[in-house]
Amino acid sequence: MQRAIPELLDVDPAQALALAQTCCALAGTPGSSEAAESQVLLGRALLASGQQAEALAAFCRSTEHFERLDQPIAGAEAHSLAGKLQLDLGRFDEAAWHLEQAVRLAQNEPEGQGIQATALNHLAIVNHHQGRVTEALGLLHQALQLREDEQHVTGQIHCLINISNIQMWFGQYDEAVRSLTRAYTLYKTQPADLKLETPILHNLAHVHSMRGDNDLAIEVMEAAYKSAVGSGDRRMQATASLNLGMCCLDAQQFDRALEYLQLALKLSRELRYQVGELSALDSLGNLYSQTGELALASQTIREALVIALEIGSKQGELEVRLQLGRLHLRQGELDAAHQELNAALELAVGIQSVKEQAEAHEALAEYFERRGSLAEALTHSRELTRIERELFNAERDRQTRNLSIQFEVERARHDAEIYRVRTDVEHEGRQRAEEQVRVRTAELARAQQEVVTRLAMAAEYRDDTTGEHTRRVGRTSARIALALGWPEGRANVLGIAARLHDVGKIGIPDSVLLKSGKLDSAEFRQMQTHTLIGARILSGGRSELLRLAEEIALTHHERWDGSGYPRGLQATQIPLSGRIVALADVFDALTQVRPYKTAWSTQEALDEIRRQTGSHFDPDLVETAVEVLTQPDTHSGDWGEEPLPLEQEDASHVLTVFEQLLVERTRELEQARQEAERLALTDSLTELGNRRALEQRLERTLRQSAESRVPFTVLSFDLDGLKAVNDAQGHAQGDRFLQAFALSLTQAFGEAGLAYRIGGDEFAIVTTQPLDEAALRDRLGQVHEQLRCQGFEDASASMGHAQYPQDAQTAGDLLRLSDQRMYHRKLSRRRGMH
Template sequence: MAQEARTLAQAHQALSLEVQAAFTLARALLSLGQLGEAVQMAQAGVELASTFDESTLRLEGLRLLATILREQGDLNQASSYLEEAALLAQQANLPAAEADCLNQQAGIHHSKAEYAQALDKLTKALTLVRIQGNRVAEANVLNNIGILRTELGQYPLALEAFLEAYQLYRHEEHSPRNRAGNLASIGNLYMEMGNFEQADRYYELALAEIRRTQERFIELQILQLIAELAFKRQDYPRARDTYHGVVVASRELGLERILLTSLEGLAKAQMALGEPQVATQTLLEVLELARSKGWRATVLDVLLSLGEASIELKDLHQAQVYGLEALELSRQAERKRSTYLAHRLLARVHRASGEYLQAIEHLEEYHRLEREVFNEESERQRQTLMNQLELERVRNEAENLRLRTELERQAREEAQAKVFQRTQELEFAQLEIVSRLALAAEFRDDATGEHTYRVGRNAAMIAKELGWPQHEVETLRLAARLHDVGKIGIPDAILLKRDRLTVGEYELMKDHTTIGARILSGGRSKILRLAEEIALSHHEHFDGSGYPRGLAGDSIPMSGRIVAVADVLDALTHERPYKRAWSVAEALAEIKRQSGRQFDPTVVEACLAVFAEVTVDVEEHMQRLDSDLSLSVQLEKAQLGWADEEIELLKQNFEQLLAERTRELEQARREAQVLARRMELMAHTDVLTGLGNRRAFESDLESEVARAQRVGYSLSVLALDVDTLKQLNDTEGHERGDALLRTFAQAMQECFFELGRVYRIGGDEYAAILPYVDARHQAKILGRIETAILNTKSQGFPTASVSSGMASMPDEATSDGDLVRLSDQRMYQDKLERRRAREAKPDRPHD
């Protein structure tokens, strides 16, 4: 019908109708998966619209072209059309179209892994559609935000966005395509979370929804997700059959991207089913297609997969060819992960060929690069963990202050019980983060991360020999593990240096004692106080030559004297990047030599009694205590004379242990992130109203101003003051005043939810940050404030009154300080005018 309408319009020279018919036909071709024809038809419509003054039609065509080209995989050309469309929408003052362009731009940023830019575009689009009250567009933007947060691993925020979008999809007029996309996105989230049953349920719902339409492209995408889920659940036959069906359909429709990804999935399933020959043929087809399109990343991944398949087929020569090409490509692309995977593949090839020397060389390079990638990620997380600990300290102080205030209003016994309980919870949270920091710090220069546990064990055994009570021995065992937590603040270049440190480097290394003490300071639990004492004193020498304070003799805490011996004993008997491993006998002899100089003679005697004066050989004794000795030491012994088969077995064990340790550290990192997020929220939340507090307001405003200046949008700050609070507190009590503050906060949240964020910054003062709002919107803002006041009055506060003032940038201000000062001035001017108006009417109550 669209083709007939176009022909009829051409016959009557109705240009506008001809353009509309061309776009309708392009959409139909897109739904049928005929992307090449859809592009040609849309381009014809755009060119025709350019010949006469129809900017709206031209804008529609540019957006349609961008959509089709994105489906086709041509992101660069799609981006070009989208930029042109965004400029046209801005010139024509069409905010709905501008929001759609922002949404599509975010999609392109997302495809390029430019997540910050993508989230910025989506946030701006969400603000535009909410100001317009466009619920349909709002649902689509929320769904896209959920997709982005899923990929960032922000699962709670992703689920919140998806569910908000889901409610809008249910109650608004949406197409089955949109509903199917939302259901599939929720399925993706559950798959990432490991909840396969829920993922399968939502995928099937999405498939049923899309099959109500003729949109084969979306249907095939959902089928790919179902196949991927089947593979993860190890249902390989279902995965193979589903992928095969997608391959057949995508080849018929000419959907090359879907064809390529489904062929890769099919090859994985075939390999899992023990069909390497068939998988190789499938991968060769993928390789040919990827080379022809210039998709280098895909070529690299396929070469690695072909190498693995060739090893299974015993074709070692071909496997080496694939591995060498993959290694060269990955180096050119500077992709470290692909580089170390190529080294691992070549190590397998050489090992299977009996070329053990070459295999070891590639294996060493594999472990070096893998460790390098891991360390880079750890370094990025280090500063975040330090900041989270500082937030915990601030929250601890704020929470204690709140509880002390509560003591004035409640019975002392009840308040003291709450303080004790809350302090215990806070100390446990702080200990958890510090423990994670200690693990992260130790993992940087100890491959197993077991050094801290051994120091704790050694210190506990020495303390027991010295006659410490058992409960104090156990406290020392835990606290001693945190002795080197300050190393988290020492750069890798110094911490892992193999050569002798320079004077300047040594001075910097010595700072780890004071850094550790600061990290642990402020704790109220016995463990944290003891850990702080140990961190600061375990490098002091008995003769006064140590650091950081140069203490001597009994002025050094006993805990520090014990851990000093326990730490040196373990450090000497284990290999590090800068030293060999000493024998236990050598280490004990050195500790004895340092008695009275570096170490307390009493502690040295106890150490010798525990580790030297035993009925069995000292080495055997330590071996029994160190039953989980690092496999790296065993490998070193193996290379001195063990058989090749034993060496290979130990290498396999080493690789397995490294993978296990990596998973443990990743789990620890995630737990620390969740904990820190909880702490950060509490530190930035007003306890009474649940709104953001002054700290949150200042932090958010600084970020928002920087973003507004960078991107180029307007930004306003709204200052508010509840006029009647003091009068209410004086006449009806502070509980009634608190109720007014909560009620007004809720009313403001409801009225300004679509425009920005509301904060309670202290007492009766509130503030709001309003992106994309300027002086032109002042009437609308005042209307929303009035609605909030009316809602507050209807909740039992008939005299509620609020003064307000607003300032905007860039028209009126250039910094966050300017915005705050100007909005405050206008708010106080409004308050003054309101007071004068009330004074002119003496029959009305005063605030």
């Protein structure tokens, strides 16, 4: 079902959405790969259906699932999709965050080149919008190199198109034409694709327009518009309409310009494409200004300014403020003109937009001249002359600038090459490390088997000088397990573990263990304790081998009818491993010579085992065991390592066994202690520190700050609406709400300090970083945005803080004061106060 969804996205978005929703419903637990992949498909289907907010929420959910599943490639793709959608919505900061995550996750993965290149391409667009043009060009060249390495022609074309955009921005028209020519040459090697052809024609027309050849620009742009309409891509059609309208406006074909610009505005609004809406409004404002419709021009340009500020587009804001300032000048509104033009000049300087700096100086010179401030007017005129000289009379300056940019690009390429080499080396190193881990794991497994072998021999040697009894019991147990259908690997582990069944005899005195006559009742009770001693020796082991050995040591003297020891278990209360080894142990004891008996034949031993069916032994197990033991042993090799006869070994080997066992048990106990301590300080739902951990951190920070005189701040948070979520959607959703808030809090305040969940919907952070009110509000805003990305659209939280030593001097007082301030703000918000 999942495979059908991508094929339906373009032809039947509604059907694709229905299938995606079904996949999500069938995927089951949110922690599975299927659930995460279904969320990605749901996001793509929602996007194809025009439901952008819902699509973004689905993509964000999928990024969380993939992170928990530790699937970096899938997570990178989900972040890339979320980042592209945020970019389309004009949310540049959020887009940058998602795209940077995509690059981070994909960069160390051999299969992640394509995802990394796509994310770098989109990240370059974000940087361009935010005025970091040189950085954008460097990112594009990194992406282009990745696409060339993987011979991805379409990806190369997209990179070259975006590179030409920046080259035009720098006034490098010849270089832009070369990039577009290279893109078009690559395009011709591929099957016809109007979606790919259209942006190439767009940019080529734009180059002609920037060179002043409006007729040729319109001709090429009309071809691009037809290509966009033919592609069926409404976003591309909106962009083509906008560009064709702008070309017509430059040629003063106002009627045609109005038609295409209004179409671009309509399509952009329908698609919620704010970047396109901003450009269309800006161009329409320019058109109305040129046609003398000043009131309409002012209204339209102000709408554009609102969008530019909302989405954080510095370039868009600059162009709009310039237009608005000139319009105010034209209408005689000098104070308003001065305000807008000053803001525009500051923006132009900030993003190094020389052309707009010249326009701002020109308009400001006119403003001061009309004010009668001739000195200020002369200053701006001189700045205008200086910039014009740089722009139009200094090919040398342009070449110098180009060389500087080329240097930056080459440095970026060099850095990218170094990074790629380093990544390759890290990948090779990781592979070598993984191989070493595999080898070491195998060595540890063999060492553990040797410890088991020697420990079994040490125990058995006390009443069996050859140690062969334990080996035979292990082999017989493994054969029976194999006949019961156990996998060979697990049967082998049982065969090794079975050899430790009597390890507890180490703790039985020789006077009892080696007594040739019948044991009295006290001696028999003492002998029975070897099961408990053995289990205690083996307890707490983390490996399957030691856990199974402990189980066998404790239960191999239990009987089917409940008359065994040490716990009197009966029937299936006895673990199957214990039942198997009990039968194998008795069979070997019957068929071997002992001080108190002669060896029985195999048939005699099996008859005795049959006789005790239902009393001593599991009836079903007896049937299988009889069938196995009447057949020859055809298994090649031994179950586990072949032990050396003890008399041929140095006695120090036995000591070594116990030393190794002591080291292993000490290490495991320390690990258990550390894990117990971690659990005692961790909130199990969110994996954040709990209240006890916070109190320890507060006391520690308080001591350090008292000595160093460095202040610190306690932040308290209360998650709004948890009870409503629990009541309306159930506690499972409430738990997800808490987990989402914990994740958002960690992401927003991560470098400032650790977050703690101190009870219910209350959280806290201790930070030594200086954070003023504005910075704290900004961080809390990031928390709210992250919650929205995770599907909790109406989520909010209240925050309060207290600082040491200004507000309080004890840990309790700091926490209490920050709580009070947090609840005061919570109540104030409910009452509509600020």
